Amino acid sequence: MKDVARRLADRLVVAPGERARLSRRDPRATPFLDDKSRAEAAIDALVQRLDDWQLRLHAEARQSLLVVIQGMDASGKDGVIRRVMGGFDPAGCHVHSFKAPTALELAHDPLWRLHARTPAAGEVAIWNRSHYEDVLIVRVRDLVPRAVWSRRYRHFVEFERLLVESGTRVLKLCLHLSREEQRERLLARLEEPDKRWKFREGDLDERARWDDYQTAYEDALTRTSSEHAPWYVIPADRKWYRDWAVATLLVHTLAEMRPRIPEPVLDLARLERRLRRER
Numbered sequence: 403m404k405d406v407a408r409r410l411a412d413r414l415v416v417a418p419g420e421r422a423r424l425s426r427r428d429p430r431a432t433p434f435l436d437d438k439s440r441a442e443a444a445i446d447a448l449v450q451r452l453d454d455w456q457l458r459l460h461a462e463a464r465q466s467l468l469v470v471i472q473g474m475d476a477s478g479k480d481g482v483i484r485r486v487m488g489g490f491d492p493a494g495c496h497v498h499s500f501k502a503p504t505a506l507e508l509a510h511d512p513l514w515r516l517h518a519r520t521p522a523a524g525e526v527a528i529w530n531r532s533h534y535e536d537v538l539i540v541r542v543r544d545l546v547p548r549a550v551w552s553r554r555y556r557h558f559v560e561f562e563r564l565l566v567e568s569g570t571r572v573l574k575l576c577l578h579l580s581r582e583e584q585r586e587r588l589l590a591r592l593e594e595p596d597k598r599w600k601f602r603e604g605d606l607d608e609r610a611r612w613d614d615y616q617t618a619y620e621d622a623l624t625r626t627s628s629e630h631a632p633w634y635v636i637p638a639d640r641k642w643y644r645d646w647a648v649a650t651l652l653v654h655t656l657a658e659m660r661p662r663i664p665e666p667v668l669d670l671a672r673l674e675r676r677l678r679r680e681r
C-alpha cells in the first residue's frame with residue numbers, strides 16, 4: 403500500500419522546475435487502480451485511516467495540514483470533500499470555499515483573506531478554491547494587469563514556504579477534468595432538479611474560455627510547484643478514481659508527517675490514588 407502511494411505520488415506530481423503539460427495528462431487515466439468496485443472498498447478503508455491519523459495530529463498539536471483543491475467547475479471539488487474528507491472529525495477540520503472577493507477583501511493583497519483560514523497546530527484545513535483563483539479567473543478575465551498577476555506566483559511560493567516552515571504541510575491538488583466530461587456534468591446539473599441549484603449562467607462563460615483556463619492552470623502549476631509545496635494533478639473524469647487517488651495521497655501525506663500521540667510524564671499511581679480517594 404505504502405509503495406503504491408509513493409508511486410502514485412511520483413506519477414501525479416508536477417515535478418518542481420518542470421512544465422505541468424496538462425495536455426499530456428489524461429483526465430480519464432486510472433494509474434495503479436482501474437476497477438471501480440475495488441476502488442470503492444479501498445476508499446472506505448482509507449477514510450478510516452484518515453480518522454486515525456487526524457486523532458494523532460490533534461493529540462500531538464505541533465503540525466497542521468492544509469489541503470488546497472483547485473479545478474474547473476464540476477471537476478468534483480465538493481464531491482471529493484464530502485467523500486474523502488468526510489473521514490475527518492469536524493472538531494479539528496475546517497473547510498472553506500473561496501468565492502469572488504468582497505470589496506473589503508479586494509482592498510487588500512490576495513493573501514489577506516487566506517492567512518486567517520490557515521490551520522492551527524493540530525488541525526486540518528481544506529480550501530475549496532484558494533489564492534490560485536488570483537492567477538486563474540483573474541488572469542483569464544483580465545481583472546488586473548499582467549504585471550500584477552504575474553508577480554503573484556512568487557508571492558504564493560513564498561507564502562507557502564512561510565506556512566511550511568511554521569509547521570504546516572501544504573498538499574495542493576488540481577482536479578483535472580476533460581472538456582467533454584464537464585459538458586456531461588453540467589448537462590446533468592440542468593436535468594436533475596436536485597443539482598440545478600449548482601448551475602450558474604456564468605459557468606458557461608467560464609467554460610467558453612476553456613483553453614485560456616488550461617493555459618492559466620498550466621502556468622500556475624508549473625510556476626508554483628515547489629519542493630516544499632508540490633502540486634498533484636488528479637485525473638478527475640472518473641469520480642471513483644479521483645476519490646481513491648486523493649484519499650491515497652492524503653493518507654500518504656499524513657503518514658509522512660508521522661504525528662505521534664504524546665506520552666506525558668504522569669505519576670499514574672498517585673493520580674489513581676487521588677481518584678480512588680474521591681469515593
Ligand code: ATP
Pocket residue numbers: 474475476477479480499500501502503530531532535536539540600602
Ligand atoms: P462549483 O464548482 O461546485 O460550481 P464553485 O466553487 O464554482 O462551486 P461558485 O459560487 O459557483 O462556487 O463560484 C465561486 C466563484 O468565485 C468562482 O467562479 C471563482 O472563480 C470565483 N472566485 C474565487 N476567488 C476569486 C478571486 N480571487 N477573484 C475573482 N473570482 C474569484
Ligand code: MG
Pocket residue numbers: 475600602605
Ligand atoms: Mg460554480
